[in-house]
Amino acid sequence: MISVGFEGIGKDFGAGPVLDDVSFTVDAGEIHALVGENGAGKSTLMKILAGYLPATSGRVLLGGVPTEFRDQREAEAEGVVLIHQELNLVEDLTVADNIFLGRERRRRGFLDERAMHREAGALLRRVGLDVDPWTRVRTLIVAQKQLLEIAKALARNAGLLIMDEPTASLTPAEVERLFGLIRDLNGRGVTILYISHKLEEVLALAERVTVLRDGRYVETVRAGASSRQALANLMVGREIAAMFPEKLLQDRGSPLWRVRDVGVPGWAQRVSFDLQRGEILGFAGLVGAGRTELFEGILGLRPRSGGHFELEGRRLRIHHPADAVRAGIVYLSEDRKGKGLHLRLGLAPNLTLMALHRYARPLLRRDRERAALGDAMRRYNIRAGSPEAVAGTLSGGNQQKLALAKVLHTEPKVLVLDEPTRGVDVGAKQEIYRLIQHLAAQGLGIVVVSSELVELIGIAHRLIVMRGGRVTGELGGEGLSEAEVIAYATGVKETHAA
Amino acid sequence: MQPESSLHPVPRRRARIRLSAFGPLLGLAALVALATALNPAFLTIANIFNVLTRTSFIGIIAVGGTFVIIAGGIDLSVGSMAALLAGSMILVMNALAPTLGGGWLTIVVGMLFVVALGALFGLGHGLAITKGRIEPFIVTLGTLGIFRSVLTYLSEGGAITLQLGLSNVYSHVYYGSFLRVPIPLWVFLAMAILGAVLLNRTAFGRHVQAIGSNEQVARYAALRVDREKIVTYMIQGVCVAVATILYVPRLGSASPSTGLLWELEAIAAVIIGGTALKGGSGSVPGTVVGAILLSTIGNVLNLTSIISVYLNAAVQGVVIILVAFLQRGREAR
Numbered sequence: 001m002i003s004v005g006f007e008g009i010g011k012d013f014g015a016g017p018v019l020d021d022v023s024f025t026v027d028a029g030e031i032h033a034l035v036g037e038n039g040a041g042k043s044t045l046m047k048i049l050a051g052y053l054p055a056t057s058g059r060v061l062l063g064g065v066p067t068e069f070r071d072q073r074e075a076e077a078e079g080v081v082l083i084h085q086e087l088n089l090v091e092d093l094t095v096a097d098n099i100f101l102g103r104e105r106r107r108r109g110f111l112d113e114r115a116m117h118r119e120a121g122a123l124l125r126r127v128g129l130d131v132d133p134w135t136r137v138r139t140l141i142v143a144q145k146q147l148l149e150i151a152k153a154l155a156r157n158a159g160l161l162i163m164d165e166p167t168a169s170l171t172p173a174e175v176e177r178l179f180g181l182i183r184d185l186n187g188r189g190v191t192i193l194y195i196s197h198k199l200e201e202v203l204a205l206a207e208r209v210t211v212l213r214d215g216r217y218v219e220t221v222r223a224g225a226s227s228r229q230a231l232a233n234l235m236v237g238r239e240i241a242a243m244f245p246e247k248l249l250q251d252r253g254s255p256l257w258r259v260r261d262v263g264v265p266g267w268a269q270r271v272s273f274d275l276q277r278g279e280i281l282g283f284a285g286l287v288g289a290g291r292t293e294l295f296e297g298i299l300g301l302r303p304r305s306g307g308h309f310e311l312e313g314r315r316l317r318i319h320h321p322a323d324a325v326r327a328g329i330v331y332l333s334e335d336r337k338g339k340g341l342h343l344r345l346g347l348a349p350n351l352t353l354m355a356l357h358r359y360a361r362p363l364l365r366r367d368r369e370r371a372a373l374g375d376a377m378r379r380y381n382i383r384a385g386s387p388e389a390v391a392g393t394l395s396g397g398n399q400q401k402l403a404l405a406k407v408l409h410t411e412p413k414v415l416v417l418d419e420p421t422r423g424v425d426v427g428a429k430q431e432i433y434r435l436i437q438h439l440a441a442q443g444l445g446i447v448v449v450s451s452e453l454v455e456l457i458g459i460a461h462r463l464i465v466m467r468g469g470r471v472t473g474e475l476g477g478e479g480l481s482e483a484e485v486i487a488y489a490t491g492v493k494e495t496h497a498a
Numbered sequence: 499m500q501p502e503s504s505l506h507p508v509p510r511r512r513a514r515i516r517l518s519a520f521g522p523l524l525g526l527a528a529l530v531a532l533a534t535a536l537n538p539a540f541l542t543i544a545n546i547f548n549v550l551t552r553t554s555f556i557g558i559i560a561v562g563g564t565f566v567i568i569a570g571g572i573d574l575s576v577g578s579m580a581a582l583l584a585g586s587m588i589l590v591m592n593a594l595a596p597t598l599g600g601g602w603l604t605i606v607v608g609m610l611f612v613v614a615l616g617a618l619f620g621l622g623h624g625l626a627i628t629k630g631r632i633e634p635f636i637v638t639l640g641t642l643g644i645f646r647s648v649l650t651y652l653s654e655g656g657a658i659t660l661q662l663g664l665s666n667v668y669s670h671v672y673y674g675s676f677l678r679v680p681i682p683l684w685v686f687l688a689m690a691i692l693g694a695v696l697l698n699r700t701a702f703g704r705h706v707q708a709i710g711s712n713e714q715v716a717r718y719a720a721l722r723v724d725r726e727k728i729v730t731y732m733i734q735g736v737c738v739a740v741a742t743i744l745y746v747p748r749l750g751s752a753s754p755s756t757g758l759l760w761e762l763e764a765i766a767a768v769i770i771g772g773t774a775l776k777g778g779s780g781s782v783p784g785t786v787v788g789a790i791l792l793s794t795i796g797n798v799l800n801l802t803s804i805i806s807v808y809l810n811a812a813v814q815g816v817v818i819i820l821v822a823f824l825q826r827g828r829e830a831r
Contacts, residue, residue: 301718321720331718339718342711344778353708354719356701363699406719 001028001189002079002160004049005061011044011215012056018044021058022217024210028063031182031192033206033223035199037235037426037452041215042195043085046162049193050082051075062160073102079159083149085168085195089137095148096120096133099155123151127181142288143174150181161185162193167201168287172490179205197235197452199228200486213237214425228482232454236426243430244458245437247280254278255313256445257329257414262307264290264297268469270306275414275445280436282460283449284485290469291449292334295416299324299331311413325354328413332403334422334449336396340403343392347384348373350391350402355409376405381431397428404435415439416447421455433459453482465489521824522770522787525817529791533798540801547680549797550790551672554686555580555741556760557789560767561693562737564785565730567768568697570710570777571627571634573734577760578645579619583742584752585649585658587612592661600663605671613739619645620735624728642761650754657753665750672747682744686786689740694782696733706730710777766814767792770821791817 004026011019019041026032036042047053049060051069059066062078069075072082089098096116105112105119120133129147131140140148146166153161163182167175182205186192196202202209203223211218211234218234236243257275262268267290275281283291297304300321309316311327318324324331333339342350348369352359359365359372373387380401384394391402400420407415420436421429436459440446450456456463462476465488473488473495487493533540559576566573591608598604619641626637652658660668674681697703705726709716717723746752770788773780795814799807 320722321717322722325720330720333718338712339714342708342715344711345708349704349708353704353716353721356704360701362701363695364701364704 002063002191003028003061004160004191004193005064006045006049006058007061008058009045009048009055009060010057011041011048011053017056017215019048019055019215022212022215023058024217024220026191026193027208029186029189029191030208031186031194031206033194033196033202033209034212035195035197035202035209035231035235036212037197037429040212040235042212043164044215045212046082046164046193046195049075050080050162052082076156076158079157080162081153081156081158081160082162083146083153083164083166085164085166087142087145087149089145089148091138092136094134094136095124095131095140098137098148099123099133099152101152103156119155120151123154124148126154127151128177143170143178146170146174146178147181150185154185158190160191160193162195164195165197166194167196167198171286172492175201199231202231203228211235236454243426243433245434247459247461248278248437248441256311258310259298260308262294262298263305264293264469265303265305267293268297268466271466271469271471273464273471275447277443277445278440279462280440280446280448280460282456282463283447283466284453284456284463285466285489287451289466289489291466292418294466294469295331295418295447295449299329299416301331325410325412328411329416330354330407330410330412330414331416332407332418332420334419336399336403336423341391341399341406344390346390347377347382347387347394347402351376351406351409354406355411372409376402376409380405380435395425395428397424397431400424400428400432401435404432408439412444414445414447416449418449419451420448421450421452429455453485457482457485467491467494522772522784522791522821525770525821526787526791526794529794529798533794533801536798536802536804540798545797545801547683549793550686551680551682552797553789553793554682555745556763556767556793557686557786558689558737558741558744559734559760560764560771560785560789561689561782562734563764563768564693564771564773564780564782565697565706566634566734567765567773567775568710568777568780569706569727569730570713571727571730572638572765572775573623573731574635574638574761574765575619575623575641575645576734576738576764577757577762578642578649579616579735579738580742580745580757580760581752581754582645582649583612583616583619583739584746584756585652586615587742587746588658588660588750588752589652591664595661595664600661601667604664605668609743612742613736616735616737616739616742617732618735619738620732621728623735624731627731628724628727646754649752649756653753655754657751660746660750665747668747669750670747672744685740685744689737690782690786693785697782702726702729707778710774711779763789763792763814766818770818 007023009019009022010017022045034042044053048055051072051074061067090101099120100116105115117133124131124133127147127150129144129151131144137145166178170178182192194206203226206223208220209223209226209231210220211231213235254277255274256277260272262271271294285291293302296302298307298318300318300323309318316327337343351373352369359369370387376382382398382401382405384398391399394402421432436446436448448456448460457480462474463480463485464471465473465475465485467489473493475484539545563573563576587608590611591604594604594607598607623637623641626632627634671681676684697706705721708721709723709726713723767789768780768785769775770791771781771784773784792814795817796810799805799810799813805813
C-alpha cells in the first residue's frame with residue numbers, strides 16, 4: 001500500500017503556472033478522486049507523480065519518503081503506474097507483447113513467448129478480459145483496451161494506480177464492470193487515484209475527492225458528505241449560475257437551418273434537426289456518440305450518406321467545406337491545435353485564412369489584414385505578446401478566441417462550435433459564453449457540441465442528445481437537467497425511435 | 499487537460515525570416531569573396547553572366563519546386579521531365595517545320611506545346627497524389643523512371659536533334675542578349691519575380707503555405723486543399739517547360755543524359771534557400787540564391803585548382819548538409 005503526499009507542487013511550462021502550490025494527501029489503500037475542469041491541472045499533476053514530468057517546485061512524498069522519479073520507468077519500478085486517458089498501447093503488437101513491452105521475458109537471449117503467453121493469460125483472467133494473449137491490440141474495442149491497460153499495470157506490480165478519465169468512452173455497463181475491477185484491486189491493497197470530471201461517477205467510486213481549479217488546490221471532501229452540485233460549484237469556483245449569461249428569449253418561428261436524414265457511415269444514422277435564428281442548440285452525448293463526426297459529415301469534412309439541407313428556406317448542397325462556408329455555415333473543430341489553428345503561422349494569416357479573397361485584389365493587402373487583426377484583438381479580447389507573434393505562443397484561451405475570430409471572419413449565419421471551451425481557463429470560458437450569447441442575440445444560429453453537461457445546460461436553449469450515432473432525445477426548458485441528459489446519453493431513456 | 503502553452507516554444511517569425519533569407523546570401527558572398535581572391539577572373543562580367551546563365555535551368559525549375567515543397571510535397575521527376583519535354587518539343591518542331599516553315603512560328607508553337615505538356619504532366623502528378631492518395635515521393639519516383647525511359651525510347655538510345663535551320667534561329671534564345679544581359683537571365687529573373695509575388699502576395703500563395711504548415715487545419719478552414727496542391731505540381735511542370743525552352747536552343751538536341759540529376763540540384767537549391775523540406779515556410783528569393791550558390795561552387799572549382807572539379811558534387815553535398823545542419827539548429831532553439 002502506498003500513500004501519497006503532495007507538498008507545494010508547482011509547474012510552469014513557460015507561459016504562467018499550470019500548477020501553483022498544490023498540497024494534499026492520499027491515504028494508503030484509499031480510492032481518491034481528483035476532479036476539476038479541463039485545464040485545471042489534473043493530468044499535469046498526475047504526470048509529475050508518475051515521473052513523466054518534473055515539478056518546477058515542491059515535492060512528492062511516497063509512503064512518507066520524498067521521491068522524485070526521473071522517468072516513468074523509475075516510477076513503475078516503485079509500483080506507481082499511470083494509465084493515460086488516450087491509452088498507451090502499441091496497436092500492431094499483440095496483447096501479450098503490450099503487457100511485457102520493455103520488460104520481455106527472455107530465455108537464453110531470445111524471447112520466451114510461451115512464458116509470456118502463460119503469464120499474460122493469468123493477468124487477463126484477473127481483470128476479466130476474455131481475449132487470447134496473441135490477439136492484436138488493434139482489433140480490441142476501447143473498453144477491452146482499458147482492461148488491458150490495467151492488466152499491464154498489474155504486471156508491473158502496481159501499488160498505486162492512477163487512472164486518467166478511464167470512462168470517457170465507455171458505456172454504462174462497461175463502466176460498472178470497470179468499477180467492480182477497481183474496487184477489487186483496491187480490496188487487494190492497491191491505492192487508486194482516479195481522475196474524472198464526471199461527478200456522479202466520482203461520488204459513487206471514491207472515498208475522498210480533491211478539487212483542483214486553474215492549477216490550484218481548492219478542497220478535499222468526503223464523497224459521502226458531498227453532492228454533485230457542491231462539487232460542481234467548487235470546480236467552477238463560483239455559483240455556476242453566475243458563469244453563464246442570462247439566456248435571452250429567441251425569436252421563435254424563424255427557422256434558419258433545416259437538416260434532414262444525415263448519415264455518416266460508421267458514425268451517425270438519419271439525424272435530423274432544425275436550428276432557429278438566434279437559437280443556441282446544444283448537442284450532448286458520450287464520447288463516441290458521433291456528434292463531432294456528424295457535423296464533420298454535414299460540413300463535407302468526411303464522407304456522408306444522404307442528407308438534405310435547407311438554409312433560409314433554400315436548398316443547400318454541401319460537397320466540400322467551402323460550399324458550407326460560402327453559404328454561411330462554419331465549423332470550429334474540437335481539436336484546436338491539430339485542426340483549428342496554424343500554430344506556426346502568425347495571427348493575421350490565421351485570422352484571414354478563411355476569408356482571404358476579401359484581401360486579394362488580386363494582390364494581398366497586408367495592411368488591411370493587420371488592421372483586421374487589430375480590430376479582432378480588440379473585439380474578442382485576444383491578448384498576445386505582440387501582433388507579430390505566432391499563434392502557438394498564445395495561451396489556450398487566447399488561441400481559442402483567435403480560432404473563434406477566424407471562423408467569424410467569414411461572417412457566417414450558422415456557427416457550429418465543437419467543444420468551444422476545451423483547454424481554456426475559467427475567465428476565457430466566461431468570455432466565450434458571453435460571446436456565444438451575444439452572437440445569438442445578433443441572429444446567428446449556433447450549435448454547441450460539448451462534453452461538459454454543466455456548460456450545455458448553462459448556455460443552450462435546447463439540447464439534442466445523441467447515443468450510438470442516433471438522436472435519442474430532445475430537451476428544452478424545464479427538461480434541461482443533468483440527470484435527464486445522462487439518461488438519454490446512456491440509453492436509459494429514448495424518445496426518438498429510429 | 500493540456501498545459502496552457504506548448505512545450506516547445508515556437509520560434510519568433512521575424513527571426514526565422516531574417517535567418518533564412520540572409521544565411522544563404524552570406525554563404526554566397528563568402529564564396530564569391532574567396533573565389534575572387536583565388537582567381538580574379540571570377541569577378542568579371544563575362545564569368546558572372548556565364549554562371550548565372552547556367553544557373554537559369556536549375557533556378558527556374560527550383561522556383562517551381564519551392565511551391566511544391568512548401569505545400570508539403572516533392573517532385574523527383576523534374577530532370578527526367580525536362581529530358582522528355584526537350585525531346586518532345588524537338589520532335590514536334592521538326593514535324594511542324596515542313597508546314598509552318600523553319601522560323602519563329604514553328605518555334606513559338608513548339609514553346610506553347612511544351613508548356614502545355616509540362617502543365618499536363620504536373621496535373622497528372624497532382625491528381626495521382628491528391629485523388630489517388632499516393633505519396634508524392636512514390637508518384638514522382640515512378641514518373642522519374644517513366645519520363646526518361648520514354649525519351650530513351652523516342653530517341654532510340656541516341657539523340658533527338660533539332661533541324662539545322664530551326665536550330666540556327668532558335669539558338670538566339672539561349673545565346674542572345676537583351677540590353678547586354680543574356681536572355682536566359684531575363685527569363686530566370688522574370689520567373690523568380692513572378693514566383694515571389696505569387697507566393698507572398700496572393701491568396702493562392704498564402705493557401706500553399708497554410709497547407710504545408712498544417713494540412714488538417716487548412717482542410718478544416720475550408721481551403722480547397724486538393725486543388726491547390728494540384729496547382730503547385732502544375733506550376734512545377736510549367737517551370738520545367740520554361741527551363742526546357744531555354745535548354746533546347748543551347749545544344750539543339752535531347753538525349754537520355756539530358757537533365758540527369760537536375761532533380762537533386764533543384765531540390766538542394768530550394769532547401770539551401772531556407773525552405774523547410776517538411777513544408778510550410780520558404781521563400782523564392784532564397785531558392786534563387788540557393789541555385790546560384792550551387793552553380794557557383796562548380797564554377798569556382800573550375801577556375802581554381804585547390805580542389806579537383808571532379809569533386810564538384812562532393813563539395814555541393816557538403817554545402818547541402820551544412821545548410822541543413824544550420825537550419826536544424828534554428829528549428830531546435
